[in-house]
Amino acid sequence: MFExxxxxxxxxxxxxxxxxxxxIFPAFSIGLASYLAVLEGLWLKTGKPVYMDLFKYWLKIFxxxxxxxxxxxxVMSYQFGTNWSVFSDVAGxxxxxxxxxxxxxxxxxxxGFLGVxxxxxxxxxxxxxxxxxLMVAGGTFISAFWILSVNSWMQTPVGYEIGANGQFxxxxxWMEIIFNPSFPYRLFxxxxxxxxxxxxxxxxxxxxxxxxxxxxxxxxRMFSMAMWMAALVVPVQIFAGDLHGLxxxxxxxxxxxxxxxxxxxxxxxxxxxxxxxxxxxxxEVKYAVEIPKASSLIxxxxxxxxxxxxxxxxxxxxxxxxxxxxxxxxxxxxxxxxLGVGLWSLIARWRGKxxxxxxxxxxxxxxxxxxxxxxxxxxxxxxxxxxxxxxxxLLRTADAASPLDAPAVGSSLIAFVVxxxxxxxxxxxxxxxxxxxxxxxxxxxxxRGDTGPIRTAGITPGPTQDPGNLSPDSLSSIEYxxxxxxxxxxxxxxx
Amino acid sequence: MIDLTVIWxxxxxxxxxxxxxxxxxxxxxxxxxxxxxxGRERDRAMNSIAPVWDGxxxxxxxxxxxxxxxxxxxxAIILPATYPLIIAMLLGLxxxxxAFEYRWRDPSHRRFWDxxxxxxxxxxAMAQGMILGALLQGIEIDGRAYAGSWxxxxxxxxxxxxxxxxxxYALLGATWLVWKLDGEGQAHARxxxxxxxxxTLALMAGVSLLNLFVRPEYSDRWLTxxxxxxxxxxxxxxxxxxxxxxxxxxxxxxxKPFWLAxxxxxxxxxxxxxxxxxxxxxxxxxxxxxxxxxxxxxFMLIGVAITMPLIIAYTAxxxxxxxxxxxxxxxx
Numbered sequence: 001m002f003e004x005x006x007x008x009x010x011x012x013x014x015x016x017x018x019x020x021x022x023x024i025f026p027a028f029s030i031g032l033a034s035y036l037a038v039l040e041g042l043w044l045k046t047g048k049p050v051y052m053d054l055f056k057y058w059l060k061i062f063x064x065x066x067x068x069x070x071x072x073x074x075v076m077s078y079q080f081g082t083n084w085s086v087f088s089d090v091a092g093x094x095x096x097x098x099x100x101x102x103x104x105x106x107x108x109x110x111x112g113f114l115g116v117x118x119x120x121x122x123x124x125x126x127x128x129x130x131x132x133x134l135m136v137a138g139g140t141f142i143s144a145f146w147i148l149s150v151n152s153w154m155q156t157p158v159g160y161e162i163g164a165n166g167q168f169x170x171x172x173x174w175m176e177i178i179f180n181p182s183f184p185y186r187l188f189x190x191x192x193x194x195x196x197x198x199x200x201x202x203x204x205x206x207x208x209x210x211x212x213x214x215x216x217x218x219x220x221r222m223f224s225m226a227m228w229m230a231a232l233v234v235p236v237q238i239f240a241g242d243l244h245g246l247x248x249x250x251x252x253x254x255x256x257x258x259x260x261x262x263x264x265x266x267x268x269x270x271x272x273x274x275x276x277x278x279x280x281x282x283x284e285v286k287y288a289v290e291i292p293k294a295s296s297l298i299x300x301x302x303x304x305x306x307x308x309x310x311x312x313x314x315x316x317x318x319x320x321x322x323x324x325x326x327x328x329x330x331x332x333x334x335x336x337x338x339l340g341v342g343l344w345s346l347i348a349r350w351r352g353k354x355x356x357x358x359x360x361x362x363x364x365x366x367x368x369x370x371x372x373x374x375x376x377x378x379x380x381x382x383x384x385x386x387x388x389x390x391x392x393x394l395l396r397t398a399d400a401a402s403p404l405d406a407p408a409v410g411s412s413l414i415a416f417v418v419x420x421x422x423x424x425x426x427x428x429x430x431x432x433x434x435x436x437x438x439x440x441x442x443x444x445x446x447x448r449g450d451t452g453p454i455r456t457a458g459i460t461p462g463p464t465q466d467p468g469n470l471s472p473d474s475l476s477s478i479e480y481x482x483x484x485x486x487x488x489x490x491x492x493x494x495x
Numbered sequence: 496m497i498d499l500t501v502i503w504x505x506x507x508x509x510x511x512x513x514x515x516x517x518x519x520x521x522x523x524x525x526x527x528x529x530x531x532x533x534g535r536e537r538d539r540a541m542n543s544i545a546p547v548w549d550g551x552x553x554x555x556x557x558x559x560x561x562x563x564x565x566x567x568x569x570x571a572i573i574l575p576a577t578y579p580l581i582i583a584m585l586l587g588l589x590x591x592x593x594a595f596e597y598r599w600r601d602p603s604h605r606r607f608w609d610x611x612x613x614x615x616x617x618x619x620a621m622a623q624g625m626i627l628g629a630l631l632q633g634i635e636i637d638g639r640a641y642a643g644s645w646x647x648x649x650x651x652x653x654x655x656x657x658x659x660x661x662x663x664y665a666l667l668g669a670t671w672l673v674w675k676l677d678g679e680g681q682a683h684a685r686x687x688x689x690x691x692x693x694x695t696l697a698l699m700a701g702v703s704l705l706n707l708f709v710r711p712e713y714s715d716r717w718l719t720x721x722x723x724x725x726x727x728x729x730x731x732x733x734x735x736x737x738x739x740x741x742x743x744x745x746x747x748x749x750x751k752p753f754w755l756a757x758x759x760x761x762x763x764x765x766x767x768x769x770x771x772x773x774x775x776x777x778x779x780x781x782x783x784x785x786x787x788x789x790x791x792x793x794f795m796l797i798g799v800a801i802t803m804p805l806i807i808a809y810t811a812x813x814x815x816x817x818x819x820x821x822x823x824x825x826x827x
Contacts, residue, residue, distance in 0.1 A: 086640070110549075402641075
């Protein structure tokens, strides 16, 4: 098996598979951690129990998503070395330190405070618990900062020297490397994408429960919060995406040519191809539906501005057009669909019908997973669009791989596919099961049987039940004790 | 002049040691899990590590990421050389990591996720020990790349180092549970601790003896004067610590066996360090040949100097928050 298969192709598939799977979880947990921080902050400020209920509801989901993000992330941190050893060797001196900073400033922060965030409410009190939540949320953002800096440097490498041994070495200024030309745009666009992904998940879950019971106050609150995000942040995101595109045009023109399907140069204004089928053999987009000169207008802000096409780029330096063309359209299409839901919700809100229009709720439900599809499509656009290079214009992906034979990579690829679908499929199923429970008052937090540091209701005697025999029903029947009720007891308990 | 490369070698060694002892007791509990009765005993064992396992595992990312950053060439050679072991370790960690959450989410499949917790822990521990063995027995290099085949790592020696690691992790896990459990669970952990201690010492002795033959330069280091006088205290101290630990396991001591197991691992790590020094991938690649340039080393050192005290402080705080016996609350 795999004899005669191209080992590098298998390594590419393996990386694409594991990184795509991995990114689903941070895309969700970056946004969800911030949402949890907002909910807990509102609870502390207003004292309204609905915010603590929603916090506990989403905390259970966060715990699962975070665990999946952690274990799939560890795989990524080793895969540079296992499968892309030439890249690791030559780029290590520049990007290695940035990734070390990610571990030191983000991963430890998240992991160190996660235990307290999940299980520690009764042990540390409200304020310190909120600090823990903020640290976890801050950690997810700091993590995004560093890893996107690394990715951006690979897209727009600056501030390096080439050493005698062929390594990329850092130049005088680390600031120049960290804040490389595409980084601010990529960071802004990606973090907003994570927030929107979470907002649409929250909105979808809220909509689902409103469709079943439009009087559910908890569902109303989460739906309303999510729709504010959709209405306010989607326009900002579309603007950010446009800026990111202009930045890409400046630094990685081939990628934009592939996104636009521009095989040919257009000296007097390039058309915006809405749809069509790119044919890289014939070097044309078949059945194209296009708006004349609109692409020049968008990219150059001048309808008659000339735009170069892929005919100006040597064939062996061109990215695959079809994938980039389609993934870009999926992302943009979903972005505008999100905008539509956001605007619709504004109208509904203005009319006082936010909780009464089932078609709006159905639309929000359908759009629930749209953020995941959009972020993956966006990453496919930017990653495939920079091919054939792993470090743009400097190191080809094909020259960056480990000296491994096809059977080794093929076997690991199969193992990853089987394990990821089984394990993360199961986790997703558990998350969906939790989401299908209606949010309600006296929501329970993350519960761990009847023992240990993990009890939410710590001091009062626990309900008698067989811990080996817990069902979700018996879990939710455990009485939740407001933290302030047990505060004095806690002090007595603490040494 | 201070040698930054040496400083970085010690930082990476510290990260690996921190990982081995911290995730070691997590993985050890996974390995011992089937011997605990389903229900309350297992729940308590799991709950004793649930709040901290994620932080513990982060040291593995620091070990890998730090090696990438500080010794990129070593990272680029060792990982392809031990490819199947790394993949097995990662997949093992996937299973045992998600088991923490999944077993509570799905009571009807709890037995399955408990088995995944054990299997994943066992595979990860075995793979880590074999990676160490593969490193010690030597890695074939051509130019700047691994030059051996993808089965070179599989030898009787690496199987022994793998088993030694499994036993050592089981010892850490058992002594942790002696500390965190009470009653029957604690008595059971004490018994397991003694078995694991015997296995660990026997396997440590076996690996140490084989080390004298696996590469000639190792026996020079351990058996000829004047190095002999510097390294001889390590095995002697190991034996003394082992004696104290046995004593503590036989008495009504709670946290002491764990701290002594930690000390045992410290001497074990020191022994590995003495054996391998100054190579990062014996027999050809020294730490200086694999090191990142000075600018990278300095930039990261600033980061470590600022963040490491904070990391240690808040990690210690998180442990402090969840101090005491598991299950004390709500039952007294």
